[in-house]
Amino acid sequence: MLCDIQMPVMSGIDVARELHQQNSPVKVVFLSGYREFEYAQQALSYGVKSYIVKPTKYNELENVFRKLKIELDQSKGSQSPSTKVPEEKESAAPETVIAKVKSYLEQNYREATLDDAARLVHMNPYYLSKYFKKKTGENFSDYLIRVKMEKAKEFLMDVNNRTYTISEMVGYSNVKNFTRTFRKYVGKSPREFRNWE
The missing domain is CATH 1.10.10 (Arc Repressor Mutant, subunit A)
Known part of the structure; x- marks a missing residue:
């Protein structure tokens, strides 16, 4: 579990303490600001596996969880050597x-x-x-734009749909922005695409 220290309802320390008291197998990694560094260290007594100081990079986060996965896999292996987790899982x-x-x-x-x-x-x-x-x-x-533009192409097949209506249907309040994005994606304006189709 990747857990921030400062959160509404329960703090990260509260979560770690609760899991520790329940003898939960869940492993906790803290994400904290520099000023909370000493505060995070105190949580190590609750079994927190690591802490990551913000701001951080994706690679740093990935490395922490990769090491944690190796540790968990080794732990499982020592408990049941004959059990192997399928790759698809x-x-x-x-x-x-x-x-x-x-x-x-x-x-x-x-x-x-x-x-x-x-x-x-x-x-x-x-x-x-x-x-x-x-x-x-x-x-x-880019993926979201692609989804929007493919939907717009579908809507344009219905001649009853006006361009400004389609613009709103795919989330563009400004029809000029929609037209510009559509032209960049398709290579034609909405009107040209409809006439071509």
């Missing part, structure tokens, strides 16, 4: 994260945001942006 988590994000964007393209997508998969927006790019090879914003 190891990759299930990242596949699930990306699938959830893509599904969210395809269903909520009109008002979708990086912050809302990050909350959906319990990730920091900055890390989700980096993670999405790493796993899909495409920027989050």
Whole structure:
């Protein structure tokens, strides 16, 4: 569990203490500001595995969790040497994260945001942006634009839909911004695309 120290309802220290008292197998990693450094150190008594000082980079976060995974795998191996985790299960988590994000964007393209997508998969927006790019090879914003423009192309097939209406339907309050983005993506203006089709 990646946990900030300062959070509403329960602080990171409270979460670590509660898990420790319950003898929970959940491993906690703290993300904290420099001023909270000593505060984070105190939580080590509750079994917190590591702390990461903000601001940090994606690679640093990834390294911490890679080491933690190795530690957990070794622990499982010592308890049941004959048990091996299938490779497809190891990759299930990242596949699930990306699938959830893509599904969210395809269903909520009109008002979708990086912050809302990050909350959906319990990730920091900055890390989700980096993670999405790493796993899909495409920027989050570019993928969202692609979804919007593909929807716009569908809506343009109905001659009853006006351009300004379609603009609003895919989340653009300014029709000029929509037209500019559509032209950049398709190579034609919405009107030209409709006439061409």
